[in-house]
Amino acid sequence: MSKILEVKDLHVSFDTYAGEVKAVRGVSFDLHEGEVLAIVGESGCGKSVTAQTIMKLNPMPPARIVNGEIILCDKDIVNATEKEMMAIRGKDVSMIFQDPMTCLNPTMQVGKQLTEAIRNHRKMTKEEAHKEAIRLLELVRIPNPEQRAKQYPHEFSGGMRQRVMIAMALSCAPKLLIADEPTTALDVTIQAQIMELLKEIGKKTNTAIIMITHDLGVVASMADRVVVMYAGKVVESGVARDIFYHPAHPYTKALLKSLPTTEMSRDERLVSIPGTPPDLLNPPVGCPFASRCKYAMKICYEAPPAEFEVGKGHHGSCWLPHPDCPKDQAGGEQ
Amino acid sequence: MMDMKTMNMPEKKVDDNVLIEIQDVSKHFKVSEGILKAVNHVNLTIYKGETLGLVGESGCGKSTFGKVLMGIYPATSGKILYHGKKDIEITKKNLFAYSKMAQIIFQDPYSSLDPRMTVGSIIEEGMIIHKMYDKKRRQERVYELLELVGLNREHANRFPHEFSGGQRQRIGIARALAIEPEFIVCDEPISALDVSIQSQIINLLHDLQKKLNLTYLFIAHDLNIVKYISDRIAVMYLGNIVELATSDQLYEKTLHPYSKALLSAVPIPDPDKEASKKRDILGGDVPSPINPPKGCPFASRCPHATEICRQEKPKLEMKQGHLVACHHVKK
Ligand SMILES: Nc1ncnc2c1ncn2[C@@H]1O[C@H](COP(=O)(O)OP(=O)(O)OP(=O)(O)O)[C@@H](O)[C@H]1O
Numbered sequence: 001m002s003k004i005l006e007v008k009d010l011h012v013s014f015d016t017y018a019g020e021v022k023a024v025r026g027v028s029f030d031l032h033e034g035e036v037l038a039i040v041g042e043s044g045c046g047k048s049v050t051a052q053t054i055m056k057l058n059p060m061p062p063a064r065i066v067n068g069e070i071i072l073c074d075k076d077i078v079n080a081t082e083k084e085m086m087a088i089r090g091k092d093v094s095m096i097f098q099d100p101m102t103c104l105n106p107t108m109q110v111g112k113q114l115t116e117a118i119r120n121h122r123k124m125t126k127e128e129a130h131k132e133a134i135r136l137l138e139l140v141r142i143p144n145p146e147q148r149a150k151q152y153p154h155e156f157s158g159g160m161r162q163r164v165m166i167a168m169a170l171s172c173a174p175k176l177l178i179a180d181e182p183t184t185a186l187d188v189t190i191q192a193q194i195m196e197l198l199k200e201i202g203k204k205t206n207t208a209i210i211m212i213t214h215d216l217g218v219v220a221s222m223a224d225r226v227v228v229m230y231a232g233k234v235v236e237s238g239v240a241r242d243i244f245y246h247p248a249h250p251y252t253k254a255l256l257k258s259l260p261t262t263e264m265s266r267d268e269r270l271v272s273i274p275g276t277p278p279d280l281l282n283p284p285v286g287c288p289f290a291s292r293c294k295y296a297m298k299i300c301y302e303a304p305p306a307e308f309e310v311g312k313g314h315h316g317s318c319w320l321p322h323p324d325c326p327k328d329q330a331g332g333e334q
Numbered sequence: 335m336m337d338m339k340t341m342n343m344p345e346k347k348v349d350d351n352v353l354i355e356i357q358d359v360s361k362h363f364k365v366s367e368g369i370l371k372a373v374n375h376v377n378l379t380i381y382k383g384e385t386l387g388l389v390g391e392s393g394c395g396k397s398t399f400g401k402v403l404m405g406i407y408p409a410t411s412g413k414i415l416y417h418g419k420k421d422i423e424i425t426k427k428n429l430f431a432y433s434k435m436a437q438i439i440f441q442d443p444y445s446s447l448d449p450r451m452t453v454g455s456i457i458e459e460g461m462i463i464h465k466m467y468d469k470k471r472r473q474e475r476v477y478e479l480l481e482l483v484g485l486n487r488e489h490a491n492r493f494p495h496e497f498s499g500g501q502r503q504r505i506g507i508a509r510a511l512a513i514e515p516e517f518i519v520c521d522e523p524i525s526a527l528d529v530s531i532q533s534q535i536i537n538l539l540h541d542l543q544k545k546l547n548l549t550y551l552f553i554a555h556d557l558n559i560v561k562y563i564s565d566r567i568a569v570m571y572l573g574n575i576v577e578l579a580t581s582d583q584l585y586e587k588t589l590h591p592y593s594k595a596l597l598s599a600v601p602i603p604d605p606d607k608e609a610s611k612k613r614d615i616l617g618g619d620v621p622s623p624i625n626p627p628k629g630c631p632f633a634s635r636c637p638h639a640t641e642i643c644r645q646e647k648p649k650l651e652m653k654q655g656h657l658v659a660c661h662h663v664k665k
Pocket residue numbers: 014016021022023041042043044045046047048049050062214280
């Protein structure tokens with residue numbers, strides 16, 4: 001499997017009048033053909049900013065890539081011009097959003113929008129592109145695609161609009177599809193349809209998928225690998241089974257423990273994580289999770305923990321199991 | 335808490351234990367395309383001290399039902415009888431007395447608090463309206479309530495925007511508790527919050543229920559949370575209750591085809607279980623509540639639907655210990 005994307009030590013900041021918001025602070029991961037990578041983490045931890053930076057969709061300024069590399073299909077796009085990006089978007093990478101109306105034109109028939117998107121990137125006659133549009137609508141399981149193509153977005157239900165947006169995103173056969181909370185606004189039965197669809201498409205076309213969500217159920221059902229973010233940093237990454245069954249970072253552990261299971265009785269208390277995430281205007285010097293971590297030691301407040309290998313392909317950033325952790329501190333509160 | 339006996343009889347009236355009787359309540363809205371039937375002929379009993387979970391797809395009428403129960407929307411037809419500190423029918427005329435006994439916690443902790451009021455005055459407001467206590471005692475109550483929900487008294491002089499989502503939700507809870515209600519409608523009180531904050535709020539609601547013997551109607555999307563917190567669960571589809579059972583019964587032996595689809599669609603945060611799970615993925619979309627179908631509301635998506643389902647609306651009846659509305663579930 002060849003590598004589609006490599007993000008190396010990415011730092012993204014926003015220059016606001018209150019100061020520099022350090023939204024992404026050293027994120028690295030890679031992604032191969034046909035793979036589904038989930039990015040999880042609390043609200044505000046930098047998931048969307050990371051994804052938008054890969055598409056270079058965030059307006060710069062106020063956003064600014066402070067450091068790092070984004071190698072998409074063997075090309076570093078950090079310095080790509082807007083013109084180059086326009087060719088890349090759609091062709092190599094497309095994105096689906098939480099709100100489908102952000103990328104559908106309310107005044108244009110759905111079929112026409114699809115046909116135009118196809119012809120922007122692929123050499124096809126109008127008739128060929130129309131055929132392709134109908135095929136895509138079928139692929140995303142819109143019933144009666146010929147008739148539906150003549151309708152406008154507002155005549156579709158929320159779930160159908162989401163599927164149309166997926167069809168748009170697929171119209172140019174991208175190598176990478178980024179889905180930013182594609183099902184958060186939908187209810188579970190429609191969510192299940194969309195997830196099934198994305199899985200099937202990933203398999204059929206070998207498209208790599210980045211799935212951003214805070215729903216760990218969605219992650220368990222879709223992801224091959226998982227990146228866990230906290231306050232702009234990757235705190236843990238690995239294959240899904242390792243993250244779910246052998247989490248190494250205290251944040252990942254706490255997150256998994258805080259979920260109620262259907263076996264739980266009403267008399268058991270849920271595990272919760274006290275406190276709130278740090279402010280990214282003044283991020284802490286040490287581990288970003290230290291103030292909420294029940295294992296935190298002195299060194300956690302003083303220096304950012306370096307990454308260490310938990311197992312094959314499984315990495316974490318935490319002082320606790322780190323080989324360089326001062327011996328008199330380690331394990332004190334386990 | 336209810337004892338097991340009453341829990342096994344979801345609808346039998348146990349006089350002293352009944353808090354609210356909802357009798358054939360409907361709520362319809364006039365919209366430009368016609369009449370939107372948001373809530374349709376709901377019959378339900380809520381018992382003292384229980385948590386009744388309410389689940390269903392987006393737009394199926396959960397919030398509307400919660401608002402009708404609060405008297406925020408008048409019911410289009412039907413009757414709601416309340417047997418709390420006072421025995422009253424929930425009507426416009428009785429709303430003030432009722433609002434002393436029942437409160438709502440809204441889904442959105444951001445827009446439901448007035449940004450120009452201090453946290454202290456937000457919490458105190460209900461007590462002033464209901465002429466509760468003197469000024470000094472009210473002030474003390476504000477501090478007590480802040481501490482009860484896990485904030486502290488210094489927070490009283492601050493404004494909502496200075497708080498995180500989870501903290502604001504706690505302010506909303508303190509406000510609801512201030513007037514010492516017996517019954518609280520929790521309309522998706524945790525959906526807008528982070529996973530790590532959700533469990534704080536659930537634990538809090540749970541502790542308060544025990545301490546103050548509260549009754550909750552708990553509306554939610556997250557079925558794992560609903561299962562965890564509820565004594566009984568009502569499943570709603572297109573404005574109709576289609577199944578009602580204790581939460582253990584509902585999970586152990588789901589009867590209605592829609593409840594089954596709903597439960598099987600919830601992704602489990604466990605990769606192995608997800609991989610081996612049998613799914614009933616529903617095709618199609620929810621029909622419009624404007625001119626809803628005349629038969630079973632679920633017939634257009636139901637894998638078991640037959641002619642009778644499309645012709646005749648199934649009644650909510652006791653079958654196999656659940657209340658269920660489906661032609662094809664055996665007695
Ligand atoms: N235009 C902007 N100006 C200033 N700060 C911003 C801007 N956009 C995002 N941020 C900040 O960057 C951080 C990361 O935001 P991001 O949208 O990536 O979070 P997220 O992980 O996607 O959260 P959510 O789960 O809520 O979508 C946040 O702290 C946010 O406040």
